[in-house]
Amino acid sequence: MTALQEPTALQFECETGNYHTFCPISCVAWLYQKIEDSFFLVIGTKTCGYFLQNAMGVMIFAEPRYAMAELEEGDISAQLNDYEELKRLCLQIKRDRNPSVIVWIGTCTTEIIKMDLEGLAPKLESEIGIPIVTARANGLDYAFTQGEDTVLAAMAHKCPKTVKEEGEKEERNAIQKLLNFGRKTEDVSQEESEYADHPPLVLFGSLPDPVVTNLTLELKKQGVKISGWLPSKRYTELPVIDEGYYVSGVNPFLSRTATTLMRRRKCKLIGAPFPIGPDGTRAWIEKICSVFGIQPQGLEEREAKIWESLEDYIKLIRGKSVFFMGDNLLEVSLARFLIRCGMSCPEIGIPYMDKRYQKAELDFLEKTCQEMGVPLPKIVEKPDNYNQIQRIYELKPDLVITGMAHANPLEARGINTKWSVEFTFAQIHGFTNARDILELATRPLRRNNNLKELGWEKLVKEEAKV
Amino acid sequence: MKLAYWMYAGPAHIGTLRIASSFKNVHAIMHAPLGDDYFNVMRSMLERERDFTPVTASIVDRNVLARGSQEKVVDNIVRKDGEEQPDLIVLTPTCTSSILQEDLSNFVDRAQMDAKGDVMLADVNHYRFNELQAADRTLHQIVKFYLEKAQKKGQLPTGKTEKPSVNIIGISTLGFHNQHDCTELKRLMADLGIEVNEVIPESASVHNLKNLTQAWFNLVPYRELGLATARYLEEQFGTPYVDITPMGVVETARCIRQIQQIINSQGAEVDYEEFIKEQTLYVSQAAWFSRSIDCQNLTGKKAVVFGDNTHAAAMTKILAREMGIRVVLAGTYCKYDGEWFTEQVSEYCDEVLISDDNAQIGDAIARLEPSAIFGTQMERHVGKRLDIPCGVIASPIHIQNFPIGYKPFCGYEGTNQITDLIYNSFTLGMEDHLLEIFGGHDTKEVITKGISADSDLNWNKEAQTELNKVPGFVRGKVKRNTEKFARERGFSEITLEVMYAAKEAVGA
Numbered sequence: 001m002t003a004l005q006e007p008t009a010l011q012f013e014c015e016t017g018n019y020h021t022f023c024p025i026s027c028v029a030w031l032y033q034k035i036e037d038s039f040f041l042v043i044g045t046k047t048c049g050y051f052l053q054n055a056m057g058v059m060i061f062a063e064p065r066y067a068m069a070e071l072e073e074g075d076i077s078a079q080l081n082d083y084e085e086l087k088r089l090c091l092q093i094k095r096d097r098n099p100s101v102i103v104w105i106g107t108c109t110t111e112i113i114k115m116d117l118e119g120l121a122p123k124l125e126s127e128i129g130i131p132i133v134t135a136r137a138n139g140l141d142y143a144f145t146q147g148e149d150t151v152l153a154a155m156a157h158k159c160p161k162t163v164k165e166e167g168e169k170e171e172r173n174a175i176q177k178l179l180n181f182g183r184k185t186e187d188v189s190q191e192e193s194e195y196a197d198h199p200p201l202v203l204f205g206s207l208p209d210p211v212v213t214n215l216t217l218e219l220k221k222q223g224v225k226i227s228g229w230l231p232s233k234r235y236t237e238l239p240v241i242d243e244g245y246y247v248s249g250v251n252p253f254l255s256r257t258a259t260t261l262m263r264r265r266k267c268k269l270i271g272a273p274f275p276i277g278p279d280g281t282r283a284w285i286e287k288i289c290s291v292f293g294i295q296p297q298g299l300e301e302r303e304a305k306i307w308e309s310l311e312d313y314i315k316l317i318r319g320k321s322v323f324f325m326g327d328n329l330l331e332v333s334l335a336r337f338l339i340r341c342g343m344s345c346p347e348i349g350i351p352y353m354d355k356r357y358q359k360a361e362l363d364f365l366e367k368t369c370q371e372m373g374v375p376l377p378k379i380v381e382k383p384d385n386y387n388q389i390q391r392i393y394e395l396k397p398d399l400v401i402t403g404m405a406h407a408n409p410l411e412a413r414g415i416n417t418k419w420s421v422e423f424t425f426a427q428i429h430g431f432t433n434a435r436d437i438l439e440l441a442t443r444p445l446r447r448n449n450n451l452k453e454l455g456w457e458k459l460v461k462e463e464a465k466v
Numbered sequence: 467m468k469l470a471y472w473m474y475a476g477p478a479h480i481g482t483l484r485i486a487s488s489f490k491n492v493h494a495i496m497h498a499p500l501g502d503d504y505f506n507v508m509r510s511m512l513e514r515e516r517d518f519t520p521v522t523a524s525i526v527d528r529n530v531l532a533r534g535s536q537e538k539v540v541d542n543i544v545r546k547d548g549e550e551q552p553d554l555i556v557l558t559p560t561c562t563s564s565i566l567q568e569d570l571s572n573f574v575d576r577a578q579m580d581a582k583g584d585v586m587l588a589d590v591n592h593y594r595f596n597e598l599q600a601a602d603r604t605l606h607q608i609v610k611f612y613l614e615k616a617q618k619k620g621q622l623p624t625g626k627t628e629k630p631s632v633n634i635i636g637i638s639t640l641g642f643h644n645q646h647d648c649t650e651l652k653r654l655m656a657d658l659g660i661e662v663n664e665v666i667p668e669s670a671s672v673h674n675l676k677n678l679t680q681a682w683f684n685l686v687p688y689r690e691l692g693l694a695t696a697r698y699l700e701e702q703f704g705t706p707y708v709d710i711t712p713m714g715v716v717e718t719a720r721c722i723r724q725i726q727q728i729i730n731s732q733g734a735e736v737d738y739e740e741f742i743k744e745q746t747l748y749v750s751q752a753a754w755f756s757r758s759i760d761c762q763n764l765t766g767k768k769a770v771v772f773g774d775n776t777h778a779a780a781m782t783k784i785l786a787r788e789m790g791i792r793v794v795l796a797g798t799y800c801k802y803d804g805e806w807f808t809e810q811v812s813e814y815c816d817e818v819l820i821s822d823d824n825a826q827i828g829d830a831i832a833r834l835e836p837s838a839i840f841g842t843q844m845e846r847h848v849g850k851r852l853d854i855p856c857g858v859i860a861s862p863i864h865i866q867n868f869p870i871g872y873k874p875f876c877g878y879e880g881t882n883q884i885t886d887l888i889y890n891s892f893t894l895g896m897e898d899h900l901l902e903i904f905g906g907h908d909t910k911e912v913i914t915k916g917i918s919a920d921s922d923l924n925w926n927k928e929a930q931t932e933l934n935k936v937p938g939f940v941r942g943k944v945k946r947n948t949e950k951f952a953r954e955r956g957f958s959e960i961t962l963e964v965m966y967a968a969k970e971a972v973g974a
Contacts, residue, residue: 017500017525017527018522018523018524018525018542019500020503020506020507021500021501022501022504023499023500023501023502023504024501025501043467045477045561045592046473046476046477046561046592046596047477047479047502047560047561047562047592049470049473050473050476050477050480050504051501051502051504053472053473053862054504054507054508055504055507064471067469067470067471068468068469068470068471069467069468069469070467070468070469070470071467072467072468072593073593073594075467076565076593080467085467086467088467089467089469092469093469108499108526108561108562109561109562109565111531112531112562112565112566113565138499139498139499139500139501139502140499140500140526140527140528140531141527141528142500143500143501144501386522386549389518403507404507404510404511405503405506405507405510405518405519406510406518407510408510408511408514408515408516409510409515409516409517409518409519412516412517459516460516460517
């Protein structure tokens with residue numbers, strides 16, 4: 001056994017932080033679609049606007065419910081009054097779109113000029129009569145998906161504490177009522193009994209609606225009831241969160257939200273691996289069940305069945321290696337799943353590693369490596385892309401998961417790449433979506449298998465300098 | 467503060483990066499927060515670039531905010547100098563560094579002491595200039611830097627080349643069809659017997675910049691990029707320049723005549739009139755197209771043109787002067803250079819619009835209801851919404867505007883490309899219009915999996931009329947769905963009732 005030479009615990013390293021990722025303001029692109037009655041106002045410069053319009057491609061043309069409050073020289077030098085300017089724009093938004101909430105996204109510029117968004121918001125909120133949520137999703141502090149984390153942490157403060165009046169409750173449960181198709185209360189309460197008796201559970205993390213439904217049903221099968229979801233489809237339907245509620249995250253980049261829910265809303269966090277891949281989904285459900293003292297039913301078979309159905313894809317990657325350059329914080333969960341699929345992984349780059357929030361996932365990664373008999377990966381926080389590329393040249397991994405800035409140049413040098421951002425936008429959670437992850441991960445291998453005979457692998461003239 | 471959904475020209479640093487990454491072996495280091503290196507994605511995706519984009523960021527984070535960049539920028543410059551050995555490193559300020567007001571030029575001086583290559587600070591203020599202005603300034607700055615350096619060292623070559631020669635100034639990364647235009651311009655120069663001395667900035671080496679002075683004249687094909695450099699070269703070295711964009715038959719001829727005048731005044735004896743005639747009448751198809759029946763049908767059709775100065779002005783002139791199309795509105799988003807635009811196009815259009823507010827342009831298009839639009843990707847989407855065809859003639863652009871095939875806009879081949887673009891836009895519009903009137907193509911719809919178009923189903927008269935009211939682009943699908951529905955339920959005749967039932971069944 002080589003086990004003795006291999007490190008027995010995960011190694012953590014931290015590099016220079018010179019890496020490519022998306023600016024965290026990109027979270028408006030998926031959050032405005034998720035929260036249907038919201039409007040996102042990004043208070044920043046042309047640079048922010050240019051990024052959004054180019055990164056979001058065609059979405060910009062679908063009359064998005066987001067806009068830039070573009071700062072001009074007068075704003076920077078405080079010749080213009082921030083409050084008056086924001087009021088003017090927010091009134092315009094109210095008039096044109098009438099949203100239920102306006103989310104202000106603070107950027108690098110508002111940080112540097114110290115624009116007091118958190119202070120201005122409550123005042124303006126009461127003046128114009130629309131709730132304003134302030135999130136500082138800037139590139140000074142955060143990377144890519146962490147933008148969602150800042151927004152959800154800010155929203156956690158806005159969740160109601162209790163269901164106050166009957167009327168409100170009725171409205172809050174409108175969807176539920178619709179689902180019950182107007183059945184009488186007795187029938188509904190009978191349905192309620194399908195659930196085990198456990199304290200309320202609220203899940204956090206923005207997922208596409210089909211995935212929400214899917215995970216909800218998955219837990220329902222175990223008798224676990226989800227009382228709410230942060231965020232919900234509409235701002236007006238934010239879940240009730242009271243002291244003592246249980247919460248669990250569905251994505252690895254939500255550490256601030258988790259902290260806020262624990263410290264400010266006095267919730268109990270269920271720390272579990274994330275429901276990415278059939279192994280992750282099963283571990284996630286099992287952990288939730290164990291907290292509630294429920295004996296999970298049929299999970300092992302369910303997982304085995306999913307693995308069976310993935311075999312055609314797994315065949316393609318078994319024994320191959322994958323290198324994560326790191327840009328969206330999904331890396332640990334994806335690596336753990338791909339290692340379970342039979343891949344090896346020398347390096348997991350990641351923008352930021354919260355070892356407490358991700359503890360269960362990290363333990364699970366370690367366990368998976370041991371069970372699969374592959375060396376433990378090196379986890380590189382704040383990676384340095386230049387150094388990583390040198391390591392890629394040395395290691396020659398079969399697959400590099402990376403941002404678009406490096407994908408084409410690496411492909412031209414004969415290295416298979418998968419664009420990492422696709423994992424953020426694809427549906428990857430739960431048992432059913434495991435196939436989608438593999439569909440993405442195997443695509444470069446399948447494509448290059450098709451082209452193998454042509455001998456066109458290296459398409460740059462000079463060998464890259466090492 | 468300004469409420470904005472869309473912008474035509476990018477921020478200043480994009481212009482600087484476009485220039486830096488166009489040169490060979492020049493590296494740009496942005497003083498910017500995490501995520502601002504989006505330029506690399508654009509270059510890698512849009513241009514399908516095989517090489518790593520020579521742009522890195524010296525990250526501005528919380529620590530930098532608290533203590534200043536201190537050694538960080540200097541270290542990053544020196545490190546990059548060692549790793550890639552670039553000839554020049556351009557330190558690029560962003561909106562963030564503009565307000566931090568760190569002494570970047572001091573960092574440059576310090577880094578220069580340890581770096582083997584040259585180090586320079588791009589002199590662009592984010593809040594004063596946009597992408598295009600910044601690109602123009604940066605190119606000027608780099609050229610000036612290297613000419614002065616050569617002058618100091620006494621390495622500036624003296625005299626002109628033996629034969630008439632030209633510098634082509636302004637071809638750059640992420641420029642609209644720049645690569646193809648460059649090839650076409652080189653061909654044109656070869657046809658005219660003019661040597662191409664240097665092309666900048668695309669693929670140029672900074673070491674060759676000192677040779678710029680050897681050219682007989684400079685050609686600046688685009689209004690937005692290169693004029694500052696050409697003016698500098700004229701002032702300092704007396705090199706005349708031609709700034710007529712050779713786009714369209716008439717303008718190309720005008721450009722060539724200007725070149726003729728300039729080189730003849732320096733002792734060449736050339737007469738390009740024969741060449742212009744030959745090309746115009748027989749090589750370019752555009753002049754013949756203007757005479758043809760096809761183009762006759764376009765007479766008096768209404769068009770709206772919007773884009774950058776170069777392309778919108780050239781397009782307006784082509785449409786009005788060469789094809790007899792009525793340009794009801796010509797506009798540009800180059801507000802800083804609006805006077806030039808107005809002067810160029812006012813005799814060729816009804817109305818001039820100088821604005822970078824997309825809503826204003828969209829509203830103008832809706833009000834004027836042209837038969838075709840020639841604009842940017844944004845106008846294309848306005849066109850989609852209003853059902854008006856659009857040819858894309860200027861940035862901002864998407865990946866489909868970086869074609870692999872040869873598609874110049876300049877020179878004689880450019881005139882052919884533009885003719886196709888214009889004609890295809892209008893024909894589509896006409897065809898669509900005719901379809902509306904006559905209720906669609908009179909073709910057999912494919913309704914079964916096989917190739918035979920025989921249908922065993924009868925459409926009664928009302929149902930048939932109703933079907934014809936369905937917009938052409940979905941009619942086939944509606945027909946197929948209805949027949950599938952009828953077949954499944956064993957109806958032999960399709961009536962209005964069956965149609966609606968089918969519609970409800972598929973929930974469309």
